[in-house]
Amino acid sequence: MIKNKLLKINKKLIVTTILILFLSLSLIVQTINAEPQLDKPYLSIEDLSNSIADIAEKNSPAVVNIDTVRMVETQNPFLDDPIFGHFFGDQFKEYTRTIPQKGTGSGFIINQEGYIITNEHVVHKAEKIKVTLSDGREFTGEVIGSDTTSDMAIVKIKADHLPLVALGDSDKLRVGEIVVAIGNPYGLQQTVTMGVVSAKGRSIPTGIEGRVYKDFIQTDAAINPGNSGGPLLNTKGEVVGINTAIIPFAQGIGFAIPINIAKKNIDDLINLGKVRRSWLGVYIQEVTPEIAKQFNQAEAKGVLVGDVVKNSPAEGVGIKTGDIIKKVNNEEVNSPEELQDKIGNIEINKEVNVEIVRNGETISFIVKIGEMPTVEEEGSKTPKEKVFSVQTGLKVESVTTEIAKELGLPWVKGLVITEVVPGSSADDMGLQQGDIVLEANRTELSSVEEWEKVINKLEPEGTLLLLVFRNQHTYYVPIKVEKID
Structure with missing residues (x-):
């Protein structure tokens, strides 16, 4: 009797278990076969393709072709030959030609007045500009404003019924x-x-x-x-x-x-035809651990002033080369980018508090932010060589009146770099022939003898801090003193 009851109970358990397993399997199969539940509607390849095509169809009419012509001066190719140029260069210098150089680029129309955005380098020094619309209409373009820093330009055409972006x-x-x-x-x-x-x-x-x-x-x-x-x-x-x-x-x-x-x-x-930018008037660089050590700074923080532009807001209040800018309006700055962003966000003619450290002393200046002028970059010529310093990987010689004239220097002082040893620390830091060394380890230099005095005091694997003049401004360069075997 008890056995029969147990058998009946076991049969019921078995049947129940089988039913549960069957239902579980059914649910799993339904889940697998079901469409995936997405938070966002499913986008097919065809939908994506159509979206891209719609974007192109809508905006292409406002995209223009810009053809330019600029005049460039060429000389007789034989003048590049060292022998021909040496013997006949002076006689053939006047035989130069001005020829048209063609260029092409793109732009897009931003309003019904006919203003088109393009790159500055597309229309740089262009004497003729032809703008062609997608519908085939052609117009003469005029550069209304340009900015090399952002590589932006605005070209204007006289037209109506213009498509826009x-x-x-x-x-x-x-x-x-x-x-x-x-x-x-x-x-x-x-x-x-x-x-x-x-x-x-x-x-x-x-x-x-x-x-x-x-x-x-x-x-x-x-x-x-x-x-x-x-x-x-x-x-x-x-x-x-x-x-x-x-x-x-x-x-x-x-x-x-x-x-x-x-x-x-x-x-x-x-x-205005140009972009107005806020300007402090300093050339700046990062404070590296090596530079911080040379300036007796506990930490590599702040921004080092490598040079101060003449007649700039910074010069007007007394900021000098070698100052370390710590704060602007009580906010810390620890990279050139941070300082540039902060100054750039201050309106022209507005006053700002600049805190610097000079020879261990903290000084605050109230500076009236100016407008950045346009400055043309100039290259350097390569002078002759003379004296060699094994420790630094540099050859230098004193700046003479002739060298100053040759390099277009505003004064006769410092040492000119005549050679940089490939693979040296000086080479790694970007020093070049024609750079002018004004200071070594905060000591002004006017002769090779003064340079050697500084070099002879250096310890192997130490750091030499140079104040270098290039392209009309100065900046600091720390180089490692190389060990002599």
Whole structure:
């Protein structure tokens, strides 16, 4: 009797277990076969393709082709030959020709008044500008304003019924976001490419000594010669950048100016023909541990003043070369970029408190911020060599009247670098032939003998702090003293 009851109970348990397993399996199968539950609607490849096509169709009419002609002077090619040039150069110098040089780029229309944004390098020194719209209409363009620092220019045409682009917010761009570039590479009109934002805040050299384009958007959307000045658009069809540069021989690396930077400059370019920038009037550099040690600073903080521009706001209040700027309006600055950003955000003619450290003493200045002037960069010539210093990897000689005249120096003082040993610390720090050394370890130099006195006091593996003059301003360079075997 008890056995029968137990058997009945076991049978019920078995049946119940089987039913539970069956129901569980059914639920699993249903879950696997069910459509995935997404927070956002599923976007097919076809939908994405149509979206990109819509962006191109909407914005391409506002993208223009810009053809330029600039006049360049050429000379007889035989003058480059050392033998011909030596014997006949003076006789043939007058046989130069001025020839037209053609260029091409892109731009985009921003309002019905006919204003077009493009790159400064697209229209640089152009004597003739032809703007061609997507509908085939051609107009003569006029440069209303340009700015080499941001590589921006505004070209104006006289036209009506113009298609326009919408300007977006580049600050909202995210790395990985899809972007579309439209332009006229190699003169091929209305070319559309797609990619993603590869990085933000990139800095790239301009090719001009000491000048760097900052805060660029990096993208792998194909940008080729002729694309310069064209728009970079987000998936809403808004312009988020101005296609500007490529790295030659690199694959999939292009750069664009963030449109938020451009928007700050548009009014100045249209109304003034240039961009007004706040200006303190100092050449600055990072305080490295080596520099901090030379200036008896406990920490590598602040920004070092390498040079002070004549007649600048900084010079007017008494800021000097060698001062370390610690604070601006009671806010710490610990990099050249931080100082530039803070000064750049202060209105021209407004007063600002600048706190510096000089010879261990903290000094505060009230500076009236000025407007940055336009400065042309100049190169250096290569002088002759004379004296060699094994420890530093440099050859130097005294600056004579002849050398000062040859290099275009405003004075006769210091030592000129005549050779930099390849692979030395001086080479690593970027010192070049033609640089003028004004100080070594805070000691002014006027002769090779004074230089050798400083060098002879150095310990192996120590640091030599040089004050160097190049391109009309000075800056500090710390180099490691090389051990002699």
